[in-house]
Amino acid sequence: MPKASKRRSQRGQALTELAIQIPLIVTILFGVVEIGRVFYVYHTLQKALRGGAGLLARTTNVQYCDSADLSLADARNFIVYGNLQGQGTPVVQGLTPDMIQIFPERRVPDSLGLTQCLCSEDADSCDAASGGRAPDFIVINLGDGFPLAVPFPFVTIGTMNLRVSVRMPVTGG
Numbered sequence: 001m002p003k004a005s006k007r008r009s010q011r012g013q014a015l016t017e018l019a020i021q022i023p024l025i026v027t028i029l030f031g032v033v034e035i036g037r038v039f040y041v042y043h044t045l046q047k048a049l050r051g052g053a054g055l056l057a058r059t060t061n062v063q064y065c066d067s068a069d070l071s072l073a074d075a076r077n078f079i080v081y082g083n084l085q086g087q088g089t090p091v092v093q094g095l096t097p098d099m100i101q102i103f104p105e106r107r108v109p110d111s112l113g114l115t116q117c118l119c120s121e122d123a124d125s126c127d128a129a130s131g132g133r134a135p136d137f138i139v140i141n142l143g144d145g146f147p148l149a150v151p152f153p154f155v156t157i158g159t160m161n162l163r164v165s166v167r168m169p170v171t172g173g
């Protein structure tokens with residue numbers, strides 16, 4: 001008789017343990033899916049920036065000091081839409097050409113450092129219109145970052161800024 005009463009008292013134990021563990025497992029599952037989505041969006045942004053930087057680095061006669069230069073606009077469109085015309089849906093939802101910043105850089109003589117290439121009347125500037133030369137590197141980034149909303153069931157986590165930046169050597173003239 002004692003064995004039967006012991007077995008009867010433990011009958012609901014497995015069900016109770018399962019009821020406690022299911023919310024924990026579901027929370028971990030949603031967390032893993034969201035972490036995977038964050039990495040996917042980051043990788044997609046990095047790949048798009050790398051493609052735009054490669055396009056711009058191989059383009060000749062780019063006026064880096066003129067924000068209305070068509071080569072810069074083409075690079076921004078290529079990053080956002082995957083084409084030069086700026087048509088279609090963005091590669092990442094919420095990405096706009098205004099978010100993209102392009103900085104030319106130059107090597108510091110007798111050093112391993114880099115500095116942002118200035119737009120001036122100097123022969124060492126990046127302003128080709130005033131006699132300057134092409135920069136050594138091009139840096140493309142998303143400025144303040146790409147705001148990515150992180151939804152989670154029944155909880156508002158907020159947004160996180162993905163800061164993506166690409167530096168590429170300039171091979172065009």
